[in-house]
Amino acid sequence: MKRSSVVGDVGVGVEDGGRRDAQQGELADLLEAHRTELTGYCYRMLGSAFEAEDAVQETMVRAWRSHGRFEGRASLRSWLYRIATNVCLDLLKGSRRRARPMDLASPSSVETPVGTGLPEAAWIGPVPDGRVLADSGDPAETAVARESVRLAFIAALQRLAPRQRAVLILREVLSWSANEVAELLGSSVAAVNSALQRARATLAESGEAAEPEPAPPLDHEQKALLKRYVDAFERFDMDALTALLHEDSTLSMPPYELWLRGPEDIVKWMLGPGIGCRGSHLVPVVANGRPAFGQYRAGGEPWAIQVIETAGGRITGLNQFLDTERLFPLFGLPLRYDGR
Template sequence: MSEATAASRDTAADAAEQGAPAGELADRLEAHRTELTGYCYRMLGSAFEAEDAVQETMVRAWRSYDRFEGRASLRSWLYRIATNVCLDLLKGSRRRARPMDLASPSSVDTPVGAGLPEATWIGPVPDERVLASAGDPAEAAVARESVRLAFISALQRLAPRQRAVLILREVLSWSASEVAELLGSSVASVNSALQRARATLAASGDTAGEPPRPLDDAQQALLGRYVDAFERFDMDALTALLHEDSTLSMPPYALWLRGREDILKWLRGPGHGCEGSHLVAVAAANGRPAFGQYRADGEPWAIQVIDTADGRITALNSFLDTERLFPLFGLPLRYGGQAEEA
């Protein structure tokens, strides 16, 4: 049994003791879990912290439901609780980042160095954990764009309350008055925070781009060629697939590379251990295609999140925390093995 399931069971028991309609309330709360996880992920930059924050939100909702007077919708009330949980978690914490946020590109000869703590990094998340189903294709595209790794990184540059305002207003399309009520603030204060947040993102150059379209036949073919070339470790084939300004990053290491030439040199040199790897497609991550990479000996090596544009691969985002990430994506901890039950 997962920790989240156990916690839900315990809080259901608490609610039953307090006379709350446990089954009905559980269903009503669970209906909001995915969108709340998406909100907390945008706020915190970590799938694991987001799930913890949502579980804490559910616990607080269970325990205070008898004081919920219905003056706002249940959804708005849950977002208020989740916002407070996230703001508490962000007090005094260092903002999460990507390797390219911390330093200039490395060279092929740069030592990899020691890995930095997990709390340093923005981590990947399966789309299914954070993107609630949307009937409108345009809304679904905007939602996928709002969990893009670069945009999550941009959000971390904002002060926590500005971050909440920007997400609620520009991603979730709340009105200024709704956000003001949630934050216990004024409309003027919310509008001012939004303007400052927009200015910060504009100055950094990290703003939400054009919403991605669902993968078409050409993009699917590009990914198929990438898998074939990577598994054969065919550098000539990879040359034809990588954009000349593509990037490679590998948290928890701060080292990252920019440029097709350097990436290929690195794969031929320090990265030669990737030869013979197997790539297993997983559900999309951060609105992008993703794969689990296993080394030739069957050991897990990375979750790869792939960015593409104009028929080329523009970024290889490899996340090496396999012990936690492979189960998150439903992958076994050995190639050809059985995935552990969540």
């Protein structure tokens, strides 16, 4: 998916000869410098990479059109976050909460029919790290940011009322002060603190901490685990795969509600309904602060974006997203694997 430029989308600032006015070009550059962090914010708010990018583009267009009325009483960054928050809150009005399959039902069995699948708007979707994680230059900040786009954390955020969601993200993830958040929302500090307290309580009930812990970088052991996973999956060696799975590991496949828990059921699925995955090839990518792969089946057709979760030297989650027509371009992957 190609990102749109601010100037190109609103149709201003480009002269017939291809030259842009210097002042307009400078403004466009200033706005574009905030695109990645705004996309990360909107993704946490909305749970969809596609909706997040649409929300940021709308934010940029609104900012471009109203910049003449920007009085500079707040920083450009704060002003953009205010616009982005309003865009997200508008999008969330009356919308259904996005979730993961494990948020909707108990584990299925191999005999459970797959079903027809739910629409894209029902699911938390994956996102490439490069789209949402700006390079702050601070390894500690980067580690916290990676943890704050985990699929489970994004799903937990969707349990919150939209304004509570905004408060928690701004306060706990982005480290804004209560005064700054109150000004952004046109609210009081007391109301912001109350919303934050309620948001923390809701996340605690879901088992998620309101303030993400720093995500450690991949160490030698984790890299070796992933290498063994790729080898086992591509050889379709179920004994080797079983040895890598945690006893409570899960397999999910949005847009289908069906999900499985435990190595035994996962392997039964692979050898039954999932037998078409035999002979697949995995191309490494990075999604939601975690290692991921683009999965191509033996014939070269794209099948899934796999987001891999690990803990304690084992794989705890195989999250397979099957909307390949949109997801593979998002991750910069071709829609046909030619062996290279």
